[in-house]
Amino acid sequence: MLDINWRPDRNSPYRLNIQIVNFIKDKIATGEWPVGFKLPSQRTLSEIFCVNRSTVVSALEELAAEGLISGNAGGGTKVINNTWTLMSINHSHNWLPYISSGLHQTNQNIMQQINQAEFQPDIIRMGSCEPSPELIPNKMIQGVLKKLSKSMASLGYEEPKGNIHLRREVCTYLKTIGIEADPSSVLITSGVLQALQLISLGLLHTNSVVYVEKPSYLYSLRTFQSFGMQPSGIKLDEEGIEIKELVDRHRRRKGAMLFTIPTFQNPTGSVMSLERRKTLVDACDRERLPIIEDDVYRELWFDEQPPQPIKAFDNNGLVLYIGGISKNLSPGLRIGWIVGSEKVIERLADIKMQTDYGTSSLSQNVTTELFSSGLYYQHNDIMRKNVKIRRDVALEALKKYFTGIGTWNIPRGGYFIWLKLNEGISMYQLFTKALSRKILVHPGDLYEFHSDQYLRISYSYASLNEIDYGIKTLSELVAEQIF
Known part of the structure; x- marks a missing residue:
């Protein structure tokens, strides 16, 4: 989606079409619109620039006459040249082949x-x-920052798995929802999305089949697809994911993992029943199918607490549990966590150090204080x-x-x-x-x-x-x- 905030100045002594010509020349000269770049349609440009279509046509004809753009039926209008006497001698590099060949897929339009x-x-x-x-409790966070400004010794890098004090607080919190975990089995991430990226990079391979609920918010993301995985949708009923369909599909396709949001599912808002959670763990254990449990909406319950996480019924290290504070406290702090077998967490921590060298130490310190002071729970x-x-x-x-x-x-x-x-x-x-x-x-x-x-x-x-x-x-x- 093209983002153009510029508009021609109607008070300028230069005609509107000439202003548009100069604007497009600048885009080409700076390399923002390289050779091969496809311009929006005449109608779209007239809407963007808030001018008559005839004004846009005049500007494009001028640029075509100078040999900078060319249009043909069905192919649209494209930049074909980035050199002319009015331009700088510096030539624009054509980035389009790189853009189209990058690993990560483009978002849907x-x-x-x-x-x-x-x-x-x-x-x-x-x-x-x-x-x-x-x-968002801005005053509360400001108070924590003020307190930390007097006591924090350093804002250097944290250890690969994250701040040990924060991991201990996360383990204390997890105990309140039925999960027993040691700090060595917890990895602090920069939000839930990074957790999924680390799992994709560290534990899955190209063409892995990942089972997801149908519908699921992962269909609107490119996380798994960009790493070469194949999402495979499993239907939901009123109690959660349909286990028989999951098992039947898995026996035919041998998928790598199941991704589920059992609590206040995105987008349906549904909650997997307690019985279904237990049955799901048992079924996946028999089929040797690991589970990624996204539980980021858990604390947003209204009248009664939801059932314990699937991870609470995991006795064999089958479940990778993902949580965080983005949805219920502050997305800007970018704090999430993965809970899993220690060897898996060590692998993901190693990948994380290769990608960002650790989540913000300031955010980790703030979150630690929010937990330890009880402010998070309040x-x-x-x-x-x-x-x-x-x-x-x-x-x-x-x-x-x-x-x-x-x-x-x-x-x-x-x-x-x-x-x-x-x-x-x-x-x-x-x-x-x-x-x-x-x-x-x-x-x-x-x-x-x-x-x-x-x-x-x-x-x-x-x-x-x-x-x-x-x-x-x-x-x-x-x-x-x-x-």
């Missing part, structure tokens, strides 16, 4: 649009899976109450505006409502129209191709008024397509 739109002013974020700035109590209020506002708005149009779950925790429309519509058209109204929402097919009648509604980021307005507007846009 719609994900690029989402990532850019999230930072636009006045956008109502109905798709985010992070807490609103209003929910914050979770407050957080749950505030997020529940947001959920209730969202549910009331859905009842008011979507009755007869769709159906939805009532989440017991987490950030998501999985909304199913009664009739199929163009979800991309809905996404685009909503975005034009400054509402950002996630279509269901981001999480699984066959979920094209679904929307993932998040109530974590938008204000209470924005939640009501956003859901009301979405219902109107859906109705426009249906009726």
Whole structure:
């Protein structure tokens, strides 16, 4: 997705088309638009520059006359030259072959649009899976920083597995949810996403089959695919992942691992039952199938605590448990953890040292103090109450505006409502129209191709008024397509 914030100056003595010519020349001269770069369509450029299409056509004709660009039917307009008398003698290097051959896959176009739109002013974020700035305990964190500024001896590198004091605090916390772990079996990461990247790099190989829930947020990421893995979707029912289908599939394909979010699943908000968790561990143990358990939403429960993690029932070191504080406390601190067999953690710690040489020591010190002081636990109590209020506002708005149009779950925790429309519509058209109204929402097919009648509604980021307005507007846009 091209990001252009420039607009021609209507008060300038230079004509608009000449300003556009000079802007594009600068892009080519600096190498941002190298030889082979495909320009947006004339219509798109006219919208970006806020000018008539004829003005854009005039500018492009000027650039074509100078031999800088060329257009042909079906192929679009491309940069074909980066040398002319008005340009610097320094030639732009063509990076396109490198960009196209890089290991990591490009995000889906719609994900690029989402990532850019999230930072636009006045956008109502109905798709985010992070807490609103209003929910982040900034004063509490500032108090911790002030205290640490007087006592911290160093901000140097930490040991490969992470700050030993933080790992001990994580083990103390894990004990409260049924997991017995030693600090030597804990690796501190820069968030949950890095944990998945380390597992991909350190434990899996190209063409490994990784079982994932269907739907799952991993379908909207390129983590496993970029490392050459093959995600294989397993259906969910009301109690969690369908174990019979998993076992049958595994006996046919011999997958490498199972990735699951059993607690407040993303995107459905579902919770795997206690019995299903125990059965899953037993089945995977028999089939020698390791489990990656993503439990990052655990502390966001409303009326009753969710069942213990799958890891709590793991007696043979089968489960790699991933947690963190990004969803319930602060995404900016970038603190997560992996809990697993000591040999596995040593392997992942070695890979981590090769990639970033350790998570921020400042963030680790802050998180250690939040745990040891009890502030982390106090914050979770407050957080749950505030997020529940947001959920209730969202549910009331859905009842008011979507009755007869769709159906939805009532989440017991987490950030998501999985909304199913009664009739199929163009979800991309809905996404685009909503975005034009400054509402950002996630279509269901981001999480699984066959979920094209679904929307993932998040109530974590938008204000209470924005939640009501956003859901009301979405219902109107859906109705426009249906009726």
